[in-house]
Amino acid sequence: MKYEIVYFDLDNTLLDFSRSEKEALYNTFRDHGIFLTQEQITLYTQINKKWWLAFSQGKYDKEYIVFARFEEFLDNINVKSLDAKRIAQRYLETLSHLAYFLPGAEDLLEKLKKRKQRMAVLTNGVKTVQESRSKLLRLDRFFEFILTSEEVGKPKPDPTLFFKAQEISGVPLSRSVYIGDDPQTDSLAAKNAGVDFILFDYTGTGNDSQKTARTFEQLYSMLLM
Structure with a gap:
């Protein structure tokens, strides 16, 4: 990978x-x-x-x-x-009791898991809500950890969330990538942390000024290359 x-x-x-x-x-x-x-x-x-x-x-x-x-x-x-x-x-x-995968998301995670790709989640979402929804979908099947901005005290685009993730995973940010849907907050957070970023724009409303995947199939290919 x-x-x-x-x-x-x-x-x-x-x-x-x-x-x-x-x-x-x-x-x-x-x-x-x-x-x-x-x-x-x-x-x-x-x-x-x-x-x-x-x-x-x-x-x-x-x-x-x-x-x-x-x-x-x-x-x-x-x-x-x-x-x-x-x-x-x-x-x-x-x-907290409503959680749905985007179409194709679970298949993507399954394919990455089969390739033994290490994965984790970094989110600004409310901690209790994200924990509950994660349990509903059994996200621990795929992710080593789910880290919220509440736990580090600063939200994206502040890079603290990424520095903490690096500490937990033991992987330098230079060998990591962040994937998010917000062309501003997520992109700036990755830039501030010095980590590669891929914009996931499944709605097709963004522009091509950033490295962008519009489908999970395209995203999978980008993670293999």
């Missing part, structure tokens, strides 16, 4: 977070008698992305953004009867 260890982002790289997010959001509000429209769900995802970007920029801590996003969302849809912190907690609990 080209690299001694492959580090993956998790959400929307290997796992269909968009599906889990939509289902968790709809179910959470449904349980409170509110049936969200697709337009409202889209609004939430936009608000959520904004708050996670602020988190990655170090403007707010994770504990704050997980409920601040719901404060803004509830205000935007003019719902005054629900408490943002309670909704945020219920949403995370619901999300």
